[in-house]
Amino acid sequence: MSATDDETRITQCCGSDCGKDTNTRLKCPTCLKNGVESVFCSQACFKRNWKTHKAVHPKADTEGKTYDPFPAGVYTGTLHACYPLAPRRAVDPDVVLPDYARDGMPRSEQGARATTIEILDKDGIEGMRKVCRIGREVLDAAAAAVKPGVTTDEIDAVVHAECMKHKAYPSPLNYYHFPRSVCTSVNEVICHGIPDQRPLEDGDIVNLDISIYLGGYHADLNETYYVGDKAKNDPDTVRLVETTREALDMSIKTVKPGVLFRSFGDIIEKHAKANKLSVVRTYSGHGVNSLFHCPPNIPHYARNKAIGMAKAGMCFTIEPMLNLGSYRDSMWPDNWTAVTVDGKRSAQFEHTLLVTEDGVEVLTARLPTSPGGPVPRV
């Protein structure tokens, strides 16, 4: 039983830098007109967040249609954002939330000591095995939905529903105010693409980056998929995607107690270079356990200065992003979508790994039934 009386109803403030619980009745009038209730905790919060909030409003002449929220000058390639974004998806009441789910701020991560790397005990390892296996199932369900004509927001709906089925929280949702349940990165998007109303096209590539929180632990994995048959027949696209897949696998093969975190970048960049690809430097792999992102930091480029070595019981990700052109990235005004500066394509693969006594366990490994997988170079 719960109170639904308007005056006592508690909801989250829509201010993108706020997200606090509030019981005010201050609603954005434009949204109300469109049948959407966007509550703000104060007039000041509404004003402060107006610029980002108004981007969710359909423009006057695009009522019921999709529209491009950004000026043409922000784009580096042919991919454009396709708004409106759907309202935030609701999480079932019996799902256990990570600390940031309500206000967007992962305080436990911010408090974690910068250099201590968690060594998991038996229960921790079992918890990570379980969440990662379910994370894999969620990714596979999302990947099965990839085909020309399907919007990335429809893939977000699949991910969210699959999470609810397993009573898992979709870790991206409201993490530093990220608005949706999965990251979908198309073509020149390097990472952190926001699912929107754009239908996938034959010839696209799309990375699905799944993170879920269940039983007190996060899983984190991603793969890049070919959309339709056209992409599988484009030599540059296949060279990009397959080299990235191989680079991750080659680095994973070297994981065991004593290996230096800085060594993975040498392996990845060597394979990238041999295939005339560049390595993104801005985004790194990371520790993952009861925290979504924590030490160690794992760069993917050569001659990096990452500190530390692997020890049995540690969990971390390796998640290289390789580009057809420049390694440099820039950001859309949504403050999330990272794109290549030259608009050329980017691919990524990611696994969550457990260091064992004599090697590594790939906790998010593919199953015999997993969609996608390697294709021959053309």
Ligand code: MF3
């Ligand atoms: N899943 C990403 C990673 O691999 C992080 C996404 S953060 C989000 O580290 F907020 F964009 F979801």
Ligand code: CO
């Ligand atoms: Co990650």
